[in-house]
Amino acid sequence: MPVKNRFAELQPEIAAWRRDFHENPELLFDTYRTSGLVAERLREFGCDEVVEGIGRTGVVGVIRGRTDSAGRVVGLRADMDALPINEITGLPYASKTPGKMHACGHDGHTAMLLGAAKYLAETRNFDGTAVVIFQPAEEGGGGGREMVEDGMMDRFGIQEVYGMHNMPGIPVGTFAIKPGPMMAAADQFEAVITGRGGHAAKPHTTIDPTLVASHVVVALQSVASRTIDPLHEIVVSVCTFRTESEAFNVIPQTVLLRGTVRTLDPKVRDQARTRITEIIEGTAATFGATAEVNYMNGYPVTMNAEENTAFALAAAEAVSGKVDTSMNPMMGAEDFSYMLESRPGAYIWLGNGDTAMVHHPAYNFDDEAIPFGSSWFAEMVESRMPAA
Ligand code: NI
DSSP, X not given: OOSOHHHHHHHHHHHHHHHHHHHSOOBTTOOHHHHHHHHHHHHHHTOSEEEEEETTTEEEEEEEOSXXXXXXXXXXXXXXXXXSOOOOOOXXXXXXXXXXXXXXXXXXXXXHHHHHHHHHHHHOOBBSEEEEEXXXXXXXXXXXXXXXXXXXXXXXXXXXXXXXXXETTSOTTOEEOOSEEEEOEEEEEEEEEEOBOEETTOGGGSBOHHHHHHHHHHHHHHIIIIISOTTSOEEEEEEEXXXXXXXXXXXXXXXXXXXXXXXXXXXXXXXXHHHHHHHHHHHHHHTTOEEEEEEEOOSOOEEEOHHHHHHXXXXXXXXXXXXXXXXXXXXXXXXXXXXXXXXXXXXXXXEOOSOOOTXXXXXXXXXXXXXXXXHHHHHHHHHXXXXX
């Protein structure tokens, strides 16, 4: 077995924790049960320090190695929250709460990092300090950002930070990582276009916001095709188009548009923001309508630092010998990006095999991946801070 032997032994126990989390999903910052169990176990394992309530419901555990000659501190992060999805897996340990589901495998991430914490607290075979970070609200709430803003990095002296996410479509036991962007920045825009409503049979007496908004939607396609360098990645999607009328014969007063913008480069991100705002306001003005644009920057790009990526890759090589460095970044977003903005580090994908995609109601984390994931977390600590 290429993984650490201890994790082959611990796998059934870690899988049992995972299935318990799976059965009891919690959303956003409401991870009270999960956070409570995580803190309880970290104390049981003998962590030197366990702190709850960081970034509201985040939990941090500190494990000191046998020695600390260099004063190095390595952070490892897992996410704990679930999604507002109705589970259709039919599994014996399926969600007990309708409308909530661990459809992104955060149950697996939390369990694997707990497993690594148990092993590290048992063995302490390293020179320095390991900090295990369990964050709430990865799925939209910015729990990672809240933990950083709560001063976590300074408080625990974290110098570098590593995160992992499972990925369907990559074989179990294979990792994937590369330097640079791994996940996109995800920004949102909302526009209320106001014209002048009226009788649909007398359109010349109105300023039809439905027509104006239609032109806006078409013109926004030019951002990807004509504004941004074709060698740079961008997605602009309009996802909501809502008039205030349900009628067959009324031209409405306003139309609401909402959409998302995904980019991998901060410069492209800023360029898109400027251009999208100009297009919406300018198109509205062309037709005599007005537009109120609200542009909201969301999670930043998940950016792997070159040197730390090499460390994370070496750890994955040591664990399984199978690392894919050829895959493309994903245009989804990840709020581990805030931790990577605050400290150098890296984010790695762990194969989940041939399952439904994350965020699908039939998705399930593969427990066979546990020894690989837990081993990688432990190996990050032991290889970055080798025992003196
Ligand atoms: Ni996720």
